[in-house]
Amino acid sequence: MDTPICDFVRSYRQKESVRLHMPGHKGKTLLGFEDYDITEINGADSLYEANGIIMRSEKNASKLFGAETFFSTEGSSLSIRAMIYLACLYSYSKGGKPLILAGRNAHKVFTSSAALLDFDVEWVFSKNSSSYISCPITPEETDEKLSTLKKKPVAVYITSPDYLGCVSDIKGIADVCHKYGVLLLVDNAHGAYLKFLPESRHPIDLGADACCDSAHKTLPVLTGGAYLHISDSAPDIFKSRAKDALALFGSTSPSYLILQSLDAANNYIFNGYRQELAEFVADVSDLKNKIVGYGYSLIGSEELKITVDTKAYGYYGSEFSSLLEEKGLVCEFSDLDFVVLMLTPQLRDKLKLIEEAFAGIEKKPPIKERAPSIAEPQRAMSIKEAYFLESEVVDAENSCGRVLATSNVGCPPAIPIVVSGEIISGQAVNCFKYYGIEKCLVISK
Ligand SMILES: Cc1ncc(COP(=O)(O)O)c(C=O)c1O
Incomplete structure (x- = not known):
């Protein structure tokens, strides 16, 4: 499989041109690889308006993944924002404010997207969850929740695989979603490789309408390299506006180091992966x-x-x-x-x-202490409102009854215990203590 981005950069390096363009290192090395790091010079194409070498490389990736595949140089974080924006666009084109039904273990980029895009969120919990990090919802749980919602969501959003390696029955969930005329979006950040197993377990092959994969998490790709995949089943607006959606949130200086890495990965996958x-x-x-x-x-x-x-x-x-x-x-x-x-x-x-x-590690008697469970949340205001109201930092142990302003979990796993706009319960305070969270940003009184 050809590697048009890598080839272009290789020949540019060989020319040893005087780099009167960004980046400021001019190809001279502090770290040792700066001369691979270029910008949108003549012939280098442009990620969000691709019609040259980047478009060719994305087409190669599309063939490998069996989807319409777009590159992100800012991780699945960017792909998720773009994917959700597309779902919102679709919802508005149908005349309604977007509502998304999401598995509760959504990465915080999902909740920050809700603040940016102001869509409504309904959560779905799993009975099989072994931790707040994991929410392997079943088709039955999805069906039950969809059947009780008064307003139909534009999409169901699930995280599979999750941080603990639990994989949902995506085919079953996709069938349920499509029965209700609802899209299925999957955070497949941890599962780019699933496509290449002897029997694909990739969300696009199992009926998801769109998903993100962090190439950098499971393929030999530099940190930041990721994909947004769109299935044939997705509404046309997903494909036609995908680049706009990525450009809306992405830097105007996408990394060519990461683009070369994604380009090289195409060939790596093609050649015996x-x-x-x-x-x-x-x-x-x-x-x-x-x-x-x-x-x-x-x-x-x-x-x-x-x-x-x-x-x-x-x-x-x-x-x-x-x-x-x-x-x-x-x-x-x-x-x-x-x-x-x-x-x-x-x-x-x-x-x-x-x-x-x-x-070599000795087995000891099991530790009986269990992680506290998390109560169904009570919402005081929308996620967006909570991001914009005046807030203050309080000790987590004194936060019971207050409304969370912005999420207080780091990465990994970057999964909120309490979501912005929710009232912090006693159970949530126990969880903060258990997971070592000492401070919270809450809405000022
Ligand atoms: C489940 C999940 N989704 C999304 C992301 C964001 O991915 P990225 O780091 O590629 O932006 C992460 C990052 O750890 C993740 O674990």
Whole structure:
């Protein structure tokens, strides 16, 4: 598969032209790769008006993913804002203020989009949730919620896979959504690779109308590289306005380093990635079996994640993560309950090391303490209102009864416990304490 963006930059570097254009480093190195970093010079195309090398590379990605695929150099964060804007545009074209029904574990970029775009949100909770980070809603839960809503949402928005590696039944949920004439949008930030499994588990193949993938999370792509995929089933406005939607929120200086990385990934995927992934997934599955054999409990059904319920093995997640770190293994995420390891075929030669590390940690009596559950929220005002009213910082332990202004969770996992505009309950205060959240921004009295 050709790599038009990489080829263009390579030939530009070879010319050794005097760079009388941005960026200010002029190709001279402080870090060692600055001469790859260009801007929209003649022939380099322009991300949001692509009709040259970027368009060609996006078409290559579209062929690989079987969708209309657009590049983001600002992560899934940008793709999500764009995807939701498109859903809002569609809703307004039908004459209604947008309402989106979302799984409660939505990443905070979803809630900040609600502030930017002022759409209404209804939440759907899952009975199978093992933590506020996870909300693997079922088709039945989606159906039940859709059937009780007085106003039909323009879209259902779910996060799958979630941070803990739980994957929803997207096909079942898509069928339910489409039965009600509602779109299905998927935050597939953690699942770009799902497309290339022996049997695709990618949302677009399972009936989603649009989704985002963070290429940088599971493919060998620089941080920031991501896709917005639009299915044939999506309303026409999604394809025709996708670039406008991305441009609305994106920087006017998209990174050509990231674009080259996405371009190179097309060729990497085309040249044997499926086979490499199939073999690696089989090896990871063996590793998971061995880890379970050592007495660990794993959760989630995602092929490239290992999520350990560390309390069942006698450790808090953060404690267990430190033990792994002492052995030279740095995890993606840990909290009190879980440790999450993200693997890709780039770690092929490290699987033995991971197994040995797990084998070398002594099992202790299980820790019985459970994460506090989260009550169904009570909304005092819209998300947008909460972002714009006067606010003040209070100690989280004294925040009960106050209305949250903006979300107080960092990344990872960047999933709000309480969403802007909601009244902070006693249960939420317990959660803040449990997850080590000390301060909250609340609406001033
Ligand atoms: C579930 C989920 N969605 C969206 C995002 C945002 O993705 P990005 O970092 O590519 O902007 C993240 C980031 O961690 C995430 O975990």
